[in-house]
Amino acid sequence: MRTMRRLSLLSALSTAVLAAGCGGPGSDRPASAGSAVEGFPVTTSNCGVQTTYERPPRRAVSLNQHATEVMLALGLEKSMVGTGYLDDAILPEYQAAYGGIKVLSKEYPSAEVLLAAEPDFVYGGFSTTFDEKEGRSRAALAKAGVNTRLNIEECPSGPVTMAAMDEEIRDVAKIFGVPDRAEAEVKKLHGTLDSVEGKLTGVQPVKLFVYDSGDKTAFTAGGKGIGNEMIKRAGGVNLFADVDKAFGDVSFEQVAERAPEVVVIYDYGDQPVEDKKRFLLANPALKDVPAIKNKRFAVLPLSSTVLGVRVPSAVESLARQIHPDRFQ
Known part of the structure; x- marks a missing residue:
């Protein structure tokens, strides 16, 4: 049984998180701490937070429906240890994958519950994911050794267009070392948009x-x-x-x-x-x-x-x- 259940044990948690963050999505054997992962390190800038990933996250948590479904669309369920806060039923095509992921809470988990899952990455759909008063700020999670990402609709530099959708999907795929999956998903999504445009x-x-x-x-x-x-x-x-x-x-x-x-x-x-x-x-x-x-x-x-x-x-x-x- 895991013993890291309290926020007072953040230093021990950080060590466990870093140890868990090895290997690529779906790999059965984590890479050693000093081994290189193909395509890494990668650096992303997201809503004012710059992060360098030495390897793909292995213990990811998604919070809010649209964040969760981006992860599932990219086939990242094996890299996820938790999720939370749906507004609707998961899309049918992702239901089987979603069923294998632990639901941490109906809405947002407390900071203690979130950290007890020992995540190395938390992906939030809304800025409320990273509530400072609740102890879930991006800075607090970083101190615990947890990297974070916020959906870019929450921090736009201008009007949010379909280019932002593409960027969101590609950036998440980049973090997990699966850029080809992003290109396949973006192509599929734009196929739908092109079909509608033709009819209108x-x-x-x-x-x-x-x-x-x-x-x-x-x-x-x-x-x-x-x-x-x-x-x-x-x-x-x-x-x-x-x-x-x-x-x-x-x-x-x-x-x-x-x-x-x-x-x-x-x-x-x-x-x-x-x-x-x-x-x-x-x-x-x-x-x-x-x-x-x-x-x-x-x-x-x-x-x-x-x-x-x-x-x-x-x-x-x-x-x-x-x-x-x-x-x-």
Whole structure:
């Protein structure tokens, strides 16, 4: 039985983590501490943190759905010792691989539970993964000998596009020494995007408003997240692309003024889609909005609207909902 269960034993944990970090993905025998691994070392710069990997991680933990599914899409389940925090069911094609990975917690694990898994790498989808108050900051984990990565949608240098999706997948693959897998995945994902683009040639863009949540104000998709790019690719116009961040609050009066033709509902959490529809249909500020008068809604799961491998299929799903005639 492992004895390293408490945060007070970080120095011992660091030694174990470094010892576990040898060998490539799927190898049965770890390399000795002094042996070289082909293609390594590699250095990455991620959200202000530069990390040099002497060898691929062997005890990785993924937190948040889109981070987990990037790992699984790259076939890295044998390099994973834990995962946590899903918003939806894992995609069917990854379910078997996911079933062999220990779930550390339903949402984020405590720092103690996380470190008890003896990870050498933690990959988070949202900045909340690395909560300083919870003892999971990137700096705290680094002191414990644990390398980290944060999905780059959380620290964009400009609008998040499909190029960012490619970069995220390629960087994770680089860290694990499997760049060929990234190229195969990127090619597949762009095949879906190219197919949608072909079907939408010459289409008249539809004016869309994204409703994530909110009753006093509307929490919506702004212009700096992948959601804005998805809407464009699906043959729509995001009416709040001028909101200078990935998500932001706007008034329902602003929504009415911009007169969306379709409302896109992000589905997640404890509030069912039908409840969101009923709220919007009954909102007096929206009574003259074309989308409300015509009851035109589209629905996407939240896990498909953040930077990860679900994005192209979500573009196709949205395009089918707002331009059904192009997919008959």
